[in-house]
Amino acid sequence: xxxxxxxxxxxxxxxxxxxxxxxxxxxxxxxxxxxxxxxxxxxxxxxxxxxxxxxxxxxxxxxxxxxxxxxxxxxxxxxxxxxxxxxxxxxxxxxxxxxxxxxxxxxxxxxxxxxxxxxxxxxxxxxxxxxxxxxxxxxxxxxxxxxxxxxxxxxxxxxxxxxxxxxxxxxxxxxxxxxxxxxxxxxxxxxxxxxxxxxxxxxxxxxxxxxxxxxxxxxxxxxxxxxxxxxxxxxxxxxxxxxxxxxxxxxxxxxxxxxxxxxxxxxxxxxxxxxxxxxxxxxxxxxxxxxxxxxxxxxxxxxxxxxxxxxxxxxxxxxxxxxxxxxxxxxxxxxxxxxxxxxxxxxxxxxxxxxxxxxxxxxxxxxxxxxxxxxxxxxxxxxxxxxxxxxxxxxxxxxxxxxxxxxxxxxxxxxxxxxxxxxxxxxxxxxxxxx
Ligand code: DLL
Numbered sequence: 001x002x003x004x005x006x007x008x009x010x011x012x013x014x015x016x017x018x019x020x021x022x023x024x025x026x027x028x029x030x031x032x033x034x035x036x037x038x039x040x041x042x043x044x045x046x047x048x049x050x051x052x053x054x055x056x057x058x059x060x061x062x063x064x065x066x067x068x069x070x071x072x073x074x075x076x077x078x079x080x081x082x083x084x085x086x087x088x089x090x091x092x093x094x095x096x097x098x099x100x101x102x103x104x105x106x107x108x109x110x111x112x113x114x115x116x117x118x119x120x121x122x123x124x125x126x127x128x129x130x131x132x133x134x135x136x137x138x139x140x141x142x143x144x145x146x147x148x149x150x151x152x153x154x155x156x157x158x159x160x161x162x163x164x165x166x167x168x169x170x171x172x173x174x175x176x177x178x179x180x181x182x183x184x185x186x187x188x189x190x191x192x193x194x195x196x197x198x199x200x201x202x203x204x205x206x207x208x209x210x211x212x213x214x215x216x217x218x219x220x221x222x223x224x225x226x227x228x229x230x231x232x233x234x235x236x237x238x239x240x241x242x243x244x245x246x247x248x249x250x251x252x253x254x255x256x257x258x259x260x261x262x263x264x265x266x267x268x269x270x271x272x273x274x275x276x277x278x279x280x281x282x283x284x285x286x287x288x289x290x291x292x293x294x295x296x297x298x299x300x301x302x303x304x305x306x307x308x309x310x311x312x313x314x315x316x317x318x319x320x321x322x323x324x325x326x327x328x329x330x331x332x333x334x335x336x337x338x339x340x341x342x343x344x345x346x347x348x349x350x351x352x353x354x355x356x357x358x359x360x361x362x363x364x365x366x367x368x369x370x371x372x373x374x375x376x377x378x379x380x381x382x383x384x385x386x387x388x389x390x391x392x393x394x395x396x397x398x399x400x401x402x403x404x405x406x407x408x409x410x411x412x413x414x415x416x417x418x419x420x421x422x423x424x425x426x427x428x429x430x431x432x433x434x435x
Contacts, residue, residue, distance in 0.1 A: 115245030116149025127154030141243025191227030201229030
């Protein structure tokens with residue numbers, strides 16, 4: 001049976017959701033126009049006044065915000081309230097040199113944690129559960145967000161943060177964790193580490209996992225569910241919109257419900273900016289309807305996905321987003337062919353390989369090269385050169401069918417691909433280093 005954290009809003013009628021959105025957008029645009037000079041300038045340039053926004057449908061009139069705007073306005077340029085009203089910042093890791101700093105009032109934190117609480121309850125969580133949070137804590141939003149949600153639900157919360165896998169396992173087994181929150185790549189690593197210590201999936205008390213912050217395939221989901229003996233739920237979010245909990249999966253596991261009372265979602269054509277009809281694949285754009293400190297309007301996420309309003313058997317009425325089909329900036333263009341790392345993961349797991357792999361792209365003599373290091377499991381590992389060569393050829397062919405180009409496969413011995421405790425680094429694009 002479905003359970004909800006806030007049943008009234010999670011199962012509200014379409015009319016009620018639109019009514020809430022209409023009311024909130026008018027207030028939010030006024031708030032932003034009056035308090036955020038950077039966005040006021042963008043609106044003025046476009047000739048849009050707050051009075052022009054009378055309902056959620058008018059949102060199309062507003063200008064977009066992009067990551068470049070965030071960089072330009074860094075650090076305080078998009079602040080929607082006095083700093084004295086803010087109680088927290090969170091930030092992205094900034095590994096690509098594009099650090100995003102988000103600000104929160106106490107109201108914003110409460111709202112964010114409520115969204116995470118909805119996700120935990122949708123995964124079957126209640127005050128009877130022991131929720132082990134091994135997303136990173138600190139500036140990254142994963143740990144603090146799920147930690148806050150877990151408190152709200154009343155779970156016994158284990159604020160583990162990421163890493164120190166030995167200790168994760170000890171606490172998990174000693175305290176009987178029932179819900180695991182971390183990146184899917186770390187969940188796979190924990191599953192592997194449990195097996196190495198002789199534990200079978202039924203030896204742990206886990207029933208659910210809440211995994212997100214990076215792309216992962218359905219094949220990866222099945223592999224994690226099997227290794228941990230759980231049901232694995234997807235969760236989505238980004239620092240710019242608060243963090244995890246913007247959208248989450250229910251027991252149907254068919255797309256993530258977007259918390260539409262707080263975030264309005266649009267799908268646009270990434271080239272033209274045109275809003276696309278429901279069911280189209282395009283770039284996801286979010287408007288935060290009631291955040292105070294960092295109230296982004298029409299923020300372009302660069303995540304490519306599809307929205308669906310098809311009725312969900314869980315009873316939730318909020319629109320669902322597909323798993324991001326890749327970020328527009330994740331897509332590799334190799335000899336003119338578009339390749340998403342997720343396609344490579346699908347082939348590997350379907351062909352019975354481990355989820356431990358690394359993709360290396362380079363340019364040699366003006367031509368792109370694609371190499372994939374694929375780790376063998378101890379059972380697959382063979383000393384016979386002929387065995388491995390045969391496998392490499394077979395896997396290369398399977399990849400060609402999926403990708404349209406043939407990579408060079410390197411099967412590597414067990415434990416040679418570095419494991420991830422947070423967001424996995426799957427791609428090394430050496431072309432960027434030469435440029
Ligand atoms: O990753 C927030 C988060 C923490 C989400 C914990 C879920 C769980 P950022 O570091 O700002 O925030 O990265 C945001 O990560 O634009 C997506 O490209 C990607 N992403 C997040 N969740 C998913 C997911 C956090 N479920 C960026 N599937 C987003 C695929 C995801 N990609």
